[in-house]
Amino acid sequence: MAQTPAVPAALLFFLISLVEGHAYNVVSVETGQEAVLRCPYASKISLLMVTWKMKCSTCCLFAYRSDLNETSRLNCSERTTWKYSPDTDPALRIHPVNLGDEGNYTCEVTSSEGNFLFSSSLTVIVPPTVTLTSDKSRVAVCQAAAGKPAAAISWIPASNHSTEEEVHHPSGTVTRVSYIGWVNSTLRSVTCLVTHPAANQTLSLDLPCPSSRLPYFLIGGCASVVAVSGVTLCLIFKCRGKSFDEPEMYCNSFSDYVQTKDFRSMPSLERTDVVEPPVLSESIYQNYNRRMTYI
Known part of the structure; x- marks a missing residue:
């Protein structure tokens, strides 16, 4: 009879957990960081077994048996461990987390009072790689590559002439690119503001001034x-x-x-104002005989 009040206390704990929303946790963690999934548990209840399952046919199964004091894993990597001692706080720890760990998890507690289920949703956030460039036509290009979720891009000073495009990758990440032109503007620089749940980034660029x-x-x-x-x-x-x-x-x-040069069509450029008579050679008079003139 001394243990009878423990049963209503345990039931009350789980009812309070359901009302407060602890039965379904939403966890968002940046890739490479530590993800901790909670499993509400009343220490006054004798724990027999706790099992973590990821909802898919070939996904991780991580369990602990109190009678054997041992942990077993199936299709789980070494990154999956207990955050604390499973017999006191069976929280699941994944470190470092990656995109493959994203999904829905179920914690099942088996005790002397029955079975209890708790669900958690793990969302992995991937910060984008941000770059800001320009070309010769004075078009600035701001790119937030491979982010999850897609980043939001804005310009300083603001402009209504910007255009955007998105590329969705098989991994679930998104690359967003924004273009803005300053052909008829006298501005010497532009600033790209990238807003993302992981971190906000601001890049500035000096534009050429043709x-x-x-x-x-x-x-x-x-x-x-x-x-x-x-x-x-x-x-x-x-x-x-x-x-x-x-x-x-x-x-x-x-x-x-x-x-x-033989420029026959051009007049001679030599001076022609003085013309001297030609000089006859003495050979002309070599056969001259004065007597021949009277014959």
Whole structure:
């Protein structure tokens, strides 16, 4: 009779657990961290056996028998252990957790008072890999790769011209990419804000400014053209002006070049103001005889 009050106390404990929501736990853990799944248990009840099951045909089964004081596992990795002593607190520990551990788990407690079930849902969170780049057309690209759940991307300063796309991977992760253009803007930098349950990240990027550099390129190009044209015209007029006064000093090279070429369609560039008679060779008079003129 001394143990009779223990039975209503145990039943009351489990009823309170159901009302408070402890019969169904939702656990969210970041990948690589420790996941602990609770199993409410009244220490005043004599525990015979506790079994953890993952809801699938070939998934993990982790059990403890108090009479043998031993733990058995089936299809469970070494990452699955007890958080504490199973006869006092049969909480399940998974460390480090990965995406393959995600799912629904059931804790079944067998005691002298009966069997009791408790369920837990484990969600694994994967932080995305965030990058921010730009191309030559001044389009900024913010990418949150392989995140779970999908990350939210926003821009600072805000713009209504951004576009997004998503890629869903077989592992359950999602890659989200956001594009924003600043072609007609004078802003020198943009900031990408990535919001995710694992962590929020902010990246800033300096954008190239072709609009501010273009006038300098144009001015430099025009100055070069003007300089080259001016030097060319100067040399041409200088050569022509000096050709009448000092041809040998300034324009001999040009005249020699013209004389070496057979420009039949061009007039001769040599001076023709003085024409000297041809010099006859003395060979013409070698056979001349004055007597022959009277014959």
